[in-house]
Every structure is written in C-alpha cells, then in structure tokens.
Amino acid sequence: MTTTRETTTIDPRPLPEPDAVSAFFWEGARQQRLMVQRCEACRSMQYPPDVACIRCQSTQLEPTQVSGRGTLYSYAVVDRAYHAGFVDAVPYTVALVELVEQSGLRMITNIVDAEPEQLRVGMDLDVVFERRRGMVLPQFRPVGAAT
Amino acid sequence: MSSLSRDVAIVGVGYSDLSREGAPDSRKLTFVAVSEALADAGLAGSDIDGIFEYKFGPESPGAQEVARLIGSPNLLAFADLMPNNPSGLGGSLAAVMAVASGVCDTVLSYRCLTRAAGYTGGVAAGPDTVGGTWQYLDPYGCVGGILVNMALVKRRWMAEYGRTEEDFGRIAVNARRWSSLNPRAVLRDLITIDDYLESRMIADPLRLLDCDYPINGACATIVTTAERARDLQQVPVIVDSMAYGTGRGVDWTFADDVLYGGAVPCAEKLWERSSYTPTDIDVAQVYDGFTNVTLHWIEALGFCGFGESGDWIGDGSRIGPGGELPLNTAGGQLAEGRLHGVSFLNEAVLQLRGQCDERQVPDAEVAVVASGLYPQCGAMVLTTEL
Numbered sequence: 001m002t003t004t005r006e007t008t009t010i011d012p013r014p015l016p017e018p019d020a021v022s023a024f025f026w027e028g029a030r031q032q033r034l035m036v037q038r039c040e041a042c043r044s045m046q047y048p049p050d051v052a053c054i055r056c057q058s059t060q061l062e063p064t065q066v067s068g069r070g071t072l073y074s075y076a077v078v079d080r081a082y083h084a085g086f087v088d089a090v091p092y093t094v095a096l097v098e099l100v101e102q103s104g105l106r107m108i109t110n111i112v113d114a115e116p117e118q119l120r121v122g123m124d125l126d127v128v129f130e131r132r133r134g135m136v137l138p139q140f141r142p143v144g145a146a147t
Numbered sequence: 148m149s150s151l152s153r154d155v156a157i158v159g160v161g162y163s164d165l166s167r168e169g170a171p172d173s174r175k176l177t178f179v180a181v182s183e184a185l186a187d188a189g190l191a192g193s194d195i196d197g198i199f200e201y202k203f204g205p206e207s208p209g210a211q212e213v214a215r216l217i218g219s220p221n222l223l224a225f226a227d228l229m230p231n232n233p234s235g236l237g238g239s240l241a242a243v244m245a246v247a248s249g250v251c252d253t254v255l256s257y258r259c260l261t262r263a264a265g266y267t268g269g270v271a272a273g274p275d276t277v278g279g280t281w282q283y284l285d286p287y288g289c290v291g292g293i294l295v296n297m298a299l300v301k302r303r304w305m306a307e308y309g310r311t312e313e314d315f316g317r318i319a320v321n322a323r324r325w326s327s328l329n330p331r332a333v334l335r336d337l338i339t340i341d342d343y344l345e346s347r348m349i350a351d352p353l354r355l356l357d358c359d360y361p362i363n364g365a366c367a368t369i370v371t372t373a374e375r376a377r378d379l380q381q382v383p384v385i386v387d388s389m390a391y392g393t394g395r396g397v398d399w400t401f402a403d404d405v406l407y408g409g410a411v412p413c414a415e416k417l418w419e420r421s422s423y424t425p426t427d428i429d430v431a432q433v434y435d436g437f438t439n440v441t442l443h444w445i446e447a448l449g450f451c452g453f454g455e456s457g458d459w460i461g462d463g464s465r466i467g468p469g470g471e472l473p474l475n476t477a478g479g480q481l482a483e484g485r486l487h488g489v490s491f492l493n494e495a496v497l498q499l500r501g502q503c504d505e506r507q508v509p510d511a512e513v514a515v516v517a518s519g520l521y522p523q524c525g526a527m528v529l530t531t532e533l
C-alpha cells in the first residue's frame with residue numbers, strides 16, 4: 001500500500017481535474033491513502049464522491065480512508081487506443097474493482113504488475129499508487145504481485 | 148382497453164435507404180424516412196402536431212427543423228432527446244405519452260444516424276485533463292464511448308453464471324439469419340459461431356461481431372389515437388403497455404446492478420401494465436447495440452431466468468426463422484444497421500401488420516419491443532387487438 005509506481009514525466013494519458021467534491025480523493029491519493037466518502041447519517045460509503053449520499057440524501061459526508069483491498073469484479077483488455085493519450089499505453093487493463101469494505105462499492109482502475117492471462121474475476125487485489133505528471137492515481141494489482 | 152388514458156396506435160413507419168458508404172445529407176435521409184412514414188399512414192405533414200427525436204448532437208436535424216420541412220402548422224409538444232434515453236425508442240415513448248395524455252393527436256418520432264457520427268473506432272484526440280464523472284474513468288483509459296463498459300459487463304456475466312462466449316455468438320448468428328431475408332439490411336451474409344469466435348477483439352472480451360454496425364440512415368414512426376387510427380389506411384398497431392427503467396444508482400459504470408441496470412424494473416412495470424405475459428409474445432424485437440444487451444433483455448423480460456439465456460437460446464433455432472420466439476426479425480442493428488431502437492419498433496409494426504414478406508412470422512399478433520440498455524431502458528408491448 002505504500003508503493004509508488006513511477007511513470008515517465010511525459011506520460012500523455014489524461015489527468016483527473018479535481019473539483020470541490022473530489023479534491024479529498026486526489027489529495028488522499030497524493031498521500032498514498034485510498035479515500036471514499038462515508039455518510040455520517042446512514043454510514044454507507046460511496047464512490048465516486050458526490051454532493052449528497054445517494055442512499056439517504058444526507059449531505060454529511062466524511063472523507064474516509066479504506067484499506068485498499070478489493071476483488072476483481074470484471075476487467076477488459078484494451079489493445080487499441082480510443083484516445084490519443086493511450087497510443088503508447090496499449091495493451092492495458094481496465095478493471096472494475098469491488099472494495100472489501102462494502103458490497104457494491106466499486107471503482108474503475110487499471111490492473112498493473114500483472115499479465116492479462118494471470119487475471120481472474122474474483123481475485124484479491126491491493127491498491128498501489130501511480131505518479132502521473134504531478135498527480136497520483138490509485139491503481140490495483142494482484143495481491144503478492146512483484147513491483 | 149389498454150392501460151393508457153387514451154388508447155394509442157402506431158399508424159405509420161418509414162425508412163430512408165440504409166447505406167454503408169458515402170456521406171448522404173442527414174436532412175434528406177430524415178425527410179425521406181418521415182415522408183415514407185406519412186405516406187404509409189395516409190397522413191400529411193400538416194397533420195403532425197408533435198415531434199420527438201433522439202440525437203447525439205448535430206448529426207440529425209432537430210424536431211423544429213423537421214416541423215418546418217414537413218409543413219406542420221404548429222407543434223403542441225416537441226423535444227430533441229439527448230442520449231440519456233432508451234435510445235431512439237425514447238422518441239416514440241414520448242410520442243405515445245403525448246397522445247395518451249391528450250396533449251397531441253398525431254406525433255412523429257424519428258432517428259437519423261450517419262456513419263460519420265456513429266463511428267467510434269480509431270484514435271480520437273482527447274482532452275489532457277478531465278473533470279466531472281470523467282475524472283474517475285478517462286485517466287484509466289475507460290474511453291471509447293461504452294465499449295469498455297460492454298466488455299466489463301460481458302466478462303462479469305460469463306464469470307457470474309459460468310457461461311461462455313458462444314451465448315453471445317448465437318445472437319450475432321441469429322441477426323444474419325434474419326437479415327439474409329431482409330432486403331433493407333446492410334449485412335446479409337450468413338455467419339457461423341466460428342466466424343464470431345474468430346472476429347477481432349474491440350476490448351477483450353468484447354468482439355467486433357458483438358457490436359452493431361454503423362450506417363447512414365433514418366427511421367420514422369407516427370402515432371395517433373386508436374380512434375383516429377381506425378380511419379387510416381393501415382391496420383392499427385395498438386400500444387398495449389409501455390415502460391421506462393433506469394435501476395438504482397443510475398450509471399453506466401457505477402450502477403447498483405451493473406449487469407441488468409434498468410431492464411429489470413422496466414420489464415416488471417411493462418408486464419404489470421400489460422394484458423399479456425411473456426408466453427403470449429409472438430415476435431420480439433430487442434436492442435442489440437451489443438450482443439450482451441440482447442441476452443440481458445431476454446432474461447429481464449422473463450423469457451428465461453437470469454443467466455439462463457444461453458441455454459434457453461440453445462442452438463438458436465428457437466429465435467430464428469420458424470422458431471417459437473422469432474427475435475430481431477429484420478436482423479437488428481447488428482445486421483440491418485444501427486438506427487438506435489426505432490427500427491425495432493418499426494419492424495414489430497410491420498410484423499403485426501403481416502407486411503414482412505419472406506421474413507414474416509405467421510400469425511404474429513403480439514410483439515414486445517425493448518430498447519436501450521442498462522441505465523436507459525424502455526419497452527412496449529404491441530398488438531393488433533384492442
């Protein structure tokens with residue numbers, strides 16, 4: 001969970017544009033902490049962050065660190081670029097990861113440090129943080145994968 | 148008596164030429180399809196008092212441009228529906244509501260698509276930074292419209308139910324069996340399961356032959372009151388029931404139910420409102436923008452249980468010509484060409500009227516049409532009886 005992956009400073013893949021709602025998430029990533037919102041009223045967690053709890057509509061949402069452990073809900077291997085920023089990134093794996101903290105709490109991420117043929121739906125994953133041009137993005141890799 | 152406050156009938160359907168090549172003028176395509184639909188109904192542009200169309204952007208003329216073009220004296224309701232709708236069927240669903248409510252008497256809906264607007268392959272210059280919901284998607288390469296999402300859904304469904312890609316392939320093969328009988332279809336060569344399994348990956352496990360085919364074309368539909376329909380020239384096709392659905396946590400990626408989204412609540416409401424049940428259906432026209440969409444609709448509509456569509460379809464004869472539930476009898480968007488749902492409605496109407504020539508389903512009296520997918524679902528049950 002404390003590993004930082006370095007990528008080249010000219011990595012052309014797009015960067016997130018933090019806003020008032022998402023700033024805590026990207027700032028957390030910068031500090032190598034995976035963050036979600038937790039509702040103070042109903043205690044459910046949500047991702048992506050939003051202006052209210054989508055379960056109970058409370059606006060009392062607290063940034064909360066989660067363990068960074070999850071399972072592979074599904075994945076796709078993309079071997080052609082559908083965006084100019086990914087021409088040099090193919091093939092890459094887009095995954096929907098379900099965090100262990102709550103059923104249905106899912107994030108889109110890439111699977112790193114693994115070949116596609118090693119992947120299985122349901123396998124255990126850990127977060128890893130990737131530096132990309134001044135930002136840090138949470139990514140996931142199979143538990144036990146070498147850096 | 149149907150469940151609507153005023154009974155509504157579909158009285159006109161029209162198509163432009165559908166083509167794979169060239170860049171025809173979208174206003175011309177739309178005008179041809181709309182004129183055909185009016186002629187089919189025996190109506191004039193001056194009879195139209197409502198227009199709803201579905202669009203991505205500037206690829207098709209808007210409702211007001213078409214009102215001007217066809218000489219509508221005044222629109223009592225109109226909208227250009229942006230892509231958050233049950234695909235192009237959204238226009239017809241809105242049209243039915245406008246007539247059922249009494250706001251309008253005779254309403255036109257249409258969808259016009261061009262290859263240029265519909266083609267998502269290749270490298271698009273993308274923004275360097277992304278905000279909004281895209282900040283959680285694009286930096287990870289979850290780009291290219293919904294291609295990656297469809298790949299995620301396809302793999303999850305296979306894993307969850309222990310199924311293989313052959314299930315999806317049966318939908319692709321079925322489309323060509325029907326399109327070979329449809330002179331309007333752009334892809335008419337038969338394919339086999341092996342052709343499907345050998346087709347290239349778009350985003351593994353999503354294959355080329357899982358995806359519908361972009362064309363130039365337009366498709367139009369006219370609805371009016373059942374009462375007025377009796378005086379028009381075609382056998383009225385009655386809207387027995389209709390429903391929309393989004394599911395909870397509405398989103399393509401982060402929905403509560405990633406596999407079925409709004410299809411399940413949409414189908415539940417559709418049957419609850421209908422005088423019919425799935426066993427009464429003679430012919431089904433079910434969205435096939437991607438083969439997974441069709442499988443998931445078949446299950447959501449209750450033709451079989453969840454995860455069972457592959458076994459239910461079997462070798463494909465059940466949904467093919469002469470089968471017990473003929474499915475996508477024009478070849479669907481996979482083979483007739485992508486017209487965003489409107490063509491499913493029109494094909495259902497033509498089947499119920501008995502006007503489908505070589506691909507006619509004998510004695511078709513009740514049809515179901517399901518359009519869109521995941522967070523944007525819509526469906527209708529249609530019949531010739533009232």
